[in-house]
Amino acid sequence: MSAPPPGTKPTPAPIWHRFSRAQRLARFVVHLAIVAAIVAAIRSVEVIPEFLADAPEQMVDLFTRMWPPDWSHYPDTVHDALMDTIHIATLGTLLALAMALPVGVLAAHNLVPSTPVNLLAKLVLVSSRSVNSLVWALLFVGIFGPGTLAGTLAIAFRSIGFVGKLFGEALEESRTGPIEALVAAGAPWSSRMTFGYWPQVRPAFWSIALFRWDINVRESAVLGLVGAGGIGMALDSALNLFQWDRVAVILIAILAVVVAAEVIVTQVRKRVI
16 A cells, blocks of 8 residues: 655545534433423422421421320311222222223223224323322312212323223233134134133233232322322321321321232232233
8 A cells, every 4th residue: 555645635534423513413312301491390389498408497397296106186077088088999990991891991902993982092091191080089079079979080080091991902912813803713802812812911910910019009098188098088187187196097007008919919910921
């Protein structure tokens, strides 16, 4: 290889860039938008510096009022409300399963090959998920009055979208081989569902049902704040009366139930799925 003529500059080595100019510009715009959104959110929160500086002292004072918990309140007011919370979560989950499974089947295009029906079913699922459980509770409290019935229906209608969406997706992801074999054998639709789809989606069904029950136990603990029964009503009453030692008992009871629900769901999943 001959040397370059005297007086000529060597060709510089190409510089490698991870992103192109357009990609770098796009990343800069995205980062700038994120920073702007964070700044706008912080300004809209309207944090009062005096209250923020005083927060640690107020927290210490609050925990001082809550300790020690007064366990004498548990047998009279907390236990029954806690059982109502568990019943609301359990019955609400069962109602949601009964209502959501047919909607999930209608949303699965491979089972119901009708686009309008699929879209209508998905609209029902989206509508259920878009409304918070507290809003459902306020609605049913206005219809049926305060109590556990409103809480149970709120949990059920809130859970329809979650259960139906995941169950419908599990149906759409089913393998077609067993279904085609049943169709070739002349099996009716009910047999295809029982022996073709159900064995494939059964693990997903139990996983969805257990997971939703676990979520509902947590959500039903706060529905009583709007009058929908359960431990939330006892918590709201204790807060209004400034009975902080009773509040501590209620919070500990809620924590214990949530932890127990998590353990139960984990153990049942290991044995069922």
